[in-house]
Amino acid sequence: MACTCFPDGAPVVDSGERYNFAAGPAMLPAAVLAQIQDELPDWRGSGQSMLELPFTGAPFKGLMHEAEQDLRELLAIPSNYRVLFMHGGATCQFGLLPLNLLAPGQSADYLNSGYWAAKAIAEARRHAPLNIIASASEDLRAIPPPEQWRLDPRAGYCHVTSNETANGLQLQHFPELSVPLVADMSSDLLTRPLPVERFGLIYASAQKNLGIAGLCLLIVRDDLLKAPRAGLPSPFSYALQAEQQSRLCTPPTFATYCAALMLRWIRQQGGLEVMARANEHKSQLLYQHIDASDLYQCHQQPADRSAINVCFHLRDPRLLPDFFREAAAAGLLNLQGHAASGGVRASLYNAMPLAGVERLLTLMRDFERRHG
Ligand SMILES: Cc1ncc(COP(=O)(O)O)c(C=O)c1O
Structure with a gap:
């Protein structure tokens, strides 16, 4: 995996694989494509x-x-x-x-x-x-x-x-x-x-x-x-x-x-039980990270949070353009929140593999280390 840097030190990863977090039309499984x-x-x-x-x-x-x-x-x-x-x-x-x-x-x-x-x-x-x-x-x-x-x-x-x-x-x-x-x-x-x-x-x-x-x-x-x-x-x-x-x-x-x-x-x-467990796991990894962070925040009440569309904000919204720019450079696409809500939205439909969420978490950690 080739890795260079933006002038401000943020890594640019030529990751090969791209992960599409769009809310829809959304990512399709590679096997289906x-x-x-x-x-x-x-x-x-x-x-x-x-x-x-x-x-x-x-x-x-x-x-x-x-x-x-x-x-x-x-x-x-x-x-x-x-x-x-x-x-x-x-x-x-x-x-x-x-x-x-x-x-x-x-x-x-x-x-x-x-x-x-x-x-x-x-x-x-x-x-x-x-x-x-x-x-x-x-x-x-x-x-x-x-x-x-x-x-x-x-x-x-x-x-x-x-x-x-x-x-x-x-x-x-x-x-x-x-x-x-x-x-x-x-x-x-x-x-x-x-x-x-x-x-x-x-x-x-x-x-x-x-x-x-x-x-x-x-x-x-x-x-x-x-x-x-x-x-x-x-x-x-x-x-x-x-x-x-x-x-x-x-x-x-x-x-x-x-x-x-x-x-x-x-x-x-494996059917819907398997899908539900995977979606729960992917979304909880993100919510746990957001809740423990000083930079990210999710205002939805935990009991009603979606396992499918994880919506969150950066405490300083001026950082959003940099966040999206670095995400795109790392192969993490379409993370912009809905126009009515702003912020970040990671849509984790069935086709989003755990590897996509792990890469997003890596970016979030790294971004917070530099901007938190
Ligand atoms: C919950 C929900 N309902 C309705 C729609 C509208 O779907 P369409 O644009 O296919 O009419 C959307 C699209 O994102 C949606 O998320």
Whole structure:
């Protein structure tokens, strides 16, 4: 490993390997990237590229089936739930949820836990009356616990954001509710085991733990599939897409293929218990270091800290440009915090190896020695 220095003495490491800490689109496992590259010209000896495969043919249908079976197995999804592969990201679902799940005039409950919950609320409000069951404090240190949620028993559903990607907060427990629990799991689906039977609907954009952008995965309980409301375009109706096995229109084929590879990779790693242990370990290494440091600080309450997006600040924010510059030189990319929060954000999705976190810790120690 070649090592030279910046003029101020900071090491520049020609590390070879780069670690991408972006919040999404995010790092893919090297094995998955290699498989995509290998299979791109000729998918499984079919003489066709995956990019050219018709969605109506048996090979693509088989691939979708494999992906669904892997997902079902990983999450132990009960048989009364349907899996949908939809276009667009979670932001599309922010508006589609009320249009699919509520009768006209019916209200829904929303937990306001941070940046993405607020986005979901603003969009859903355009389509239905909402009741905010609890809100995180202004400094976004903690998520209000279920005991504080002011639930409306007549609500059509109750919406939560399981992991606040921008704020580094994560819901650790999911209560059993009398109304369907709906969760935006864009940043932590498949990072830990889940009690799927407690949910009416789970949705997630794919570009964090499930491959690339363009696909939104939905897991929805049968009884919530209702005839589409007047005015709802058919491809956005959960019921109509379920009837057509997510092939009512051309599905995002390449993103679905990438999701299939990611699901197989997660299974090969040992499944969700293994993912959860690894993510817990990676994030705790960072949090322990931050808490013991005089330079770094994490203001989220320990019980609600995300195992997936570790957000922290430098006590002197003027040091941030140097921190990012040295990180990039050490092969640690995209550590900038979300625009709304600032600071540093290390996204530790399933594909981030322990070696990436260890290299980040080395940089943090070294940076503190010189600037602390
Ligand atoms: C929790 C959460 N919800 C929703 C979104 C929006 O996803 P998309 O841009 O794919 O619509 C994101 C993106 O980062 C997210 O982290």
